[in-house]
Amino acid sequence: MEQFWSVSQLIEEIQSAWSAWEKLLAAINPASMSQPGVAGDWSVKDIIAHITWHEQEMLGLVKAHALVGSELWNLPTDERNAAIYEESKDQPLGQVLAESAQVHRQLLGALPSLSDDDLTDPSSFPNMPPDWQPWMIIAQNTYEHYRDHILDVERWLAAGDSSLRSE
Numbered sequence: 001m002e003q004f005w006s007v008s009q010l011i012e013e014i015q016s017a018w019s020a021w022e023k024l025l026a027a028i029n030p031a032s033m034s035q036p037g038v039a040g041d042w043s044v045k046d047i048i049a050h051i052t053w054h055e056q057e058m059l060g061l062v063k064a065h066a067l068v069g070s071e072l073w074n075l076p077t078d079e080r081n082a083a084i085y086e087e088s089k090d091q092p093l094g095q096v097l098a099e100s101a102q103v104h105r106q107l108l109g110a111l112p113s114l115s116d117d118d119l120t121d122p123s124s125f126p127n128m129p130p131d132w133q134p135w136m137i138i139a140q141n142t143y144e145h146y147r148d149h150i151l152d153v154e155r156w157l158a159a160g161d162s163s164l165r166s167e
Contacts, residue, residue, distance in 0.1 A: 006116045010135060011108065017143035017150075018104060021051075024150055028157070032164045033093055039152040042085065045096050047149045049088035050081065052100045054141040055107050061137070062110040065118075067127035107142070 025033075025044070033044040042050070057069045072080045088096065115124075119135035122128040128137075157164055 007111055007114050011111050014143045017146045021146040021150055024153055027165055029164055029166045038156040044153060045093050046085055046089060048100050049091060049096045050084055051145055051149060052103050053084045054145055055103045058138055058141045059103060059107045059110055062114060065125060067125050
């Protein structure tokens with residue numbers, strides 16, 4: 001994992017990975033986005049909602065300039081992911097896509113409020129353990145997360161038929 005010494009570098013990395021994520025999503029037939037089986041039982045729509053939840057949490061971290069967030073963080077990863085899925089599974093695709101775009105824009109807009117020093121100083125964020133690196137928390141919940149799920153979606157597309165792709 002690359003170390004970031006500036007907020008602008010972090011933003012560039014997020015934007016680059018997000019661009020690849022959006023390009024991949026644009027290649028998917030919207031009628032296929034709710035089809036389960038992309039990552040376990042999850043659909044593309046479920047993955048989008050899952051990524052949005054994590055970005056929303058990073059938005060809270062950046063805006064509060066403190067380690068704050070959902071009580072779901074106290075759960076083991078699989079349980080947390082199941083709870084996120086349950087919270088969002090019945091949302092219509094249009095709502096999931098709109099919320100994703102909105103939260104992403106808000107996060108990009110909030111990141112410049114951090115200083116370069118904030119990225120490597122956990123004491124800049126009250127309640128953050130001293131052995132954590134703030135930039136790593138943000139990276140894991142943004143661009144690394146997009147890339148992980150890009151792989152899931154690419155495998156699903158490769159294993160499926162041409163109807164999964166947009167025309």
